[in-house]
Amino acid sequence: MSLNNFAPFIEAAMNPSPTVLSIGLIFLVVFPIVLHFLYSFITPSNNLPPSVLLIGPQTSGKTTLVTLFSNPSTPSKTHTSSTPSSTELSISDNDDKKFLLIDTPGHPKLRARSVLAPLSSPDSKITIPGHDHNEKSPLKAVIFLVDSAALADSDTLPQTAEYLYDVLLALQNRFHSRKGARAPSSMPVLIAANKMDLFTALPPTLVKSILEAELGRIRTARSKGLLDSGVGQDDDLTEERDDSWLGGDGSEKFKFEQMMEFDVEVEVIGGNVIGDGPGVDKWWKWVGERV
Numbered sequence: 001m002s003l004n005n006f007a008p009f010i011e012a013a014m015n016p017s018p019t020v021l022s023i024g025l026i027f028l029v030v031f032p033i034v035l036h037f038l039y040s041f042i043t044p045s046n047n048l049p050p051s052v053l054l055i056g057p058q059t060s061g062k063t064t065l066v067t068l069f070s071n072p073s074t075p076s077k078t079h080t081s082s083t084p085s086s087t088e089l090s091i092s093d094n095d096d097k098k099f100l101l102i103d104t105p106g107h108p109k110l111r112a113r114s115v116l117a118p119l120s121s122p123d124s125k126i127t128i129p130g131h132d133h134n135e136k137s138p139l140k141a142v143i144f145l146v147d148s149a150a151l152a153d154s155d156t157l158p159q160t161a162e163y164l165y166d167v168l169l170a171l172q173n174r175f176h177s178r179k180g181a182r183a184p185s186s187m188p189v190l191i192a193a194n195k196m197d198l199f200t201a202l203p204p205t206l207v208k209s210i211l212e213a214e215l216g217r218i219r220t221a222r223s224k225g226l227l228d229s230g231v232g233q234d235d236d237l238t239e240e241r242d243d244s245w246l247g248g249d250g251s252e253k254f255k256f257e258q259m260m261e262f263d264v265e266v267e268v269i270g271g272n273v274i275g276d277g278p279g280v281d282k283w284w285k286w287v288g289e290r291v
């Protein structure tokens with residue numbers, strides 16, 4: 001076969017007819033659009049509203065808070081939670097904003113899977129209890145509920161702070177686990193100092209400082225634990241500060257502001273779910289600004 005046999009084909013290819021040209025153009029324009037719709041159809045994650053994770057130690061008042069948010073008129077009944085559950089709520093601003101509030105069990109044995117695993121997810125998408133596993137919701141904020149009246153107790157404080165430490169550490173490691181240049185979206189954390197109706201309740205400023213001091217103590221204890229176990233004995237202390245060191249290096253005292261370095265903004269606000277006191281308005285407003 002000589003080159004001459006191909007000449008007509010080459011000629012045709014170089015001078016496409018207007019019909020071929022327009023079909024090609026339509027294909028170029030329409031194909032990506034069809035593909036886009038097909039993709040959003042297959043991934044139903046876009047259909048779920050954003051979510052807020054409600055966490056905190058046992059009996060801090062999580063389930064009572066959900067009951068109040070979802071039905072302000074009925075008196076709250078509660079029981080120890082054993083599984084996470086989600087409630088759809090809406091905040092009416094200028095427009096109605098829907099979000100899912102996820103209640104979690106505070107028991108130490110039950111929270112690893114329902115809290116720490118979703119918090120470590122770098123894309124901030126979480127599976128919602130009661131929904132299909134491939135349906136995911138964008139996690140917008142975390143509420144860590146604290147019993148301010150019991151916080152001064154000798155076992156409540158370390159238990160609360162240990163849990164908070166693990167939560168903040170999961171968020172810090174999530175920041176580090178980012179792939180490529182895209183950092184995970186920032187994660188606001190509200191430390192809701194609950195039970196302000198009780199006269200033994202510590203004021204929010206004290207809740208903040210007492211937690212910071214305890215987190216600092218845990219931080220030192222954990223890094224010392226590493227030293228004692230002989231991990232990296234030849235290195236100096238700064239190199240010791242690895243995955244379990246909360247907050248930036250070089251700081252002796254732990255402060256919540258140190259979490260800003262990892263795009264984690266922590267705020268402490270007082271309130272109460274039952275009884276007389278400041279109530280939950282400030283918490284509700286905080287959520288409304290973040291979903």
Ligand code: GTP
Nearest residue numbers: 058059060061062063064078081106195272273274
């Ligand atoms: P777990 O499910 O075990 O993790 O606990 P939880 O955080 O869901 O606690 P829950 O909502 O069950 O509340 C525990 C107790 O605290 C209940 O007896 C509530 O009535 C009480 N409680 C919750 N909020 C307040 C509050 O603002 N003030 C007072 N005084 N009691 C509260």
Ligand code: MG
Nearest residue numbers: 062063080081
């Ligand atoms: Mg509960």
